[in-house]
Amino acid sequence: MRYLSTVLLLYFAYLQNSTAQFVTIQDSSLIIRDTSQFVNSKLYDVVDLFQDINPFRKADTTSIQKTRSGISYLPNINYNPSIGFQIGLKAVGGVYLGDKKNTSMSIFATSVNYTTRGIFYAYLAHDTYTKDNKWNLKGNLVGAKMVGLDYGLGIGAPLDHPEADEVIMNNPERNRYVNHYNIYGFSERLYKQLLPGMFVGGGIFFELKRDIRTSSEFETSPNEIYGEWNNFNSTQNNNNGLMFNLQYLTRDNPNSAYKGIYTDVVLRMNQTWLGSQKSAYQLQTDFRKYWQLSEQRPNHVLAFWNYGSYNLGGTLFYLDLPGTGKDPYARSGRGYTNGYFKGISFFYSEMEYRFPILKNQFLSGVVFANVQTANDQMGTELFQQWQPAGGAGLRVLFNKMTRTNLCIDYAFGKFGQRGLFLGLNEAF
Known part of the structure; x- marks a missing residue:
């Protein structure tokens, strides 16, 4: 079934819209830089593959290829241990709103x-850069019926003389609870851009959770206990x-960077006057660094990611606590289900080695390894206990216009995870 979902995903990728006015080129060969090994080498993606094997394809009568679009439409077939098998419809795209030399891809x-x-x-998300990167807007709109696996609070380290x-x-037996x-x-x-590459700004967020309930074989749940400890209504928030x-x-690219740095520091302030049950102050840090290891093979990269969420005061609701897979794009902690570890504060780091297999980058x-730590309300401190994970994967070049890859990873952690x-797109 896993292999079937991948094949279907590749097949329907061929059904991309080719007329939308997004990132386009007239010659879709995308010649790689003139190097001794890859002179005139061409990038090759999934659409090229299906064009080549399409038995109904008409022979080209001109040397000018049709304009290709940087927007991809596809069935969103996915799998990971947190959500099970997924089917849906998805569109991913990119567009430059100014000169590529000084405007980032939106x-x-x-x-x-x-x-x-x-x-x-269901969601709609965007990361938009205006001409010359003068302004950057990030946002999303979400509606969902969620079923989330829950393994308690903390990093899974045994407690001394617990009540x-x-x-x-603490859930030392790693019993599984399911929150609906x-x-x-x-x-x-x-x-607002202050200096080249540096932006400062602000924003607002609203997130309403309703009809919260937990199904398990046990009489009470971590969510209910945490609500009693911190005086929260555990059924809505x-x-x-x-x-x-x-x-x-x-x-150089938000989907699959070859070089450069990305840093985002966010102070989130839950406010009772805006409807939150309690005030809370959380500092979130996101740092990513990419080293290009070869000019001849540009996708030969070493990448580092650190994500942290630190409590500066106040109290967050249980389902809002930071943890595994709780980063903005839900990509941290490959090897564990989302929310497997969570804490009042959370720290995560990952290193990934990306290497080419085919010279056309198809x-x-x-290979990757990650580690995470969290504190809790039972005495475990941040950086006191660590939980590792690792794995390896393949990348199939899905859309060469935007460097979108189909990512197929197998990862493993502790506790049998x-x-x-x-x-689609790299984890970071």
Whole structure:
């Protein structure tokens, strides 16, 4: 079944719209830089593959190829241990709103999905850069019926002499709880460029969770205990507030960077006057660095990622606590299900080695390793305990206009956690 989903994803990629006025070129060969080994080598993606094998394709009568679009339409077939198998419709695209030399690519994605775990998820997201990068807008709109796996609070380290409620929260047996809830969310950030690559801005977010319930074989759940400890209504919650942001970037592409830096620092402030149950102040840091290891093979890259979320005051709702897969793009912690570890504060780092397999970049590979730590309300401190994971994967060049890759990863962690992770674009 896993292989069938990948084949279907590749097949329907051929059905891309070729007339939209997004990132386009007249000669789709995309000649690589003139090097001793790859003079006149051509990038080759999934659309090229299906054009070549299409038995109904008409022979070209001119030397000028049709304009290709930087927007991809496809069934969103996916799998990872957190959501099960997923089917849906997705569009991913990129557009330059100014000269490529001094304007970053603006990207967007929209999708409607359903999974075998009963999750229904629809979203619209964008990351927009105006001409000359004078302004940057990031935002998303979400509506979902969620089914989230829950393994308690903390990093999975045993406690000394725990009380009954602490045993449930720490969950040393790694019992699985399942949280069901509906979510409606909106956020928007606006950045102003101060210096080349440096932006400062602010934003607002609203996230409403309703009809929260937990199914398990146990009488009480970590969500209910945490609600009692911190005086939260455990059946519904508003996560509303303001953001202040500082961003610095020099990376050459948001989908698959070869070189450069991406840094985003966000102060999130849950505010009761905007509807949150409690005020809370969380500092989020996102740092990514890319080293290009070869000019001849540009996709030969070493990449580093660090993501952190640190409590500066106040109290977050249980389902809003930072943890595995709780980064803005839900890509951290390959090897574990989303939310497997969570804490009041959370720290995550990952290193990935990306290497070419075919000189036309149609096929490449990765190996990666990550580590995470979290604190809790039972005495475990941040950086006291660590949990590792690692894996390897293949990359299929899906759209050479935007460097969009189909990512096929297998990752494994501790406590028997392992699984196949499929998706578009790199994890970071």
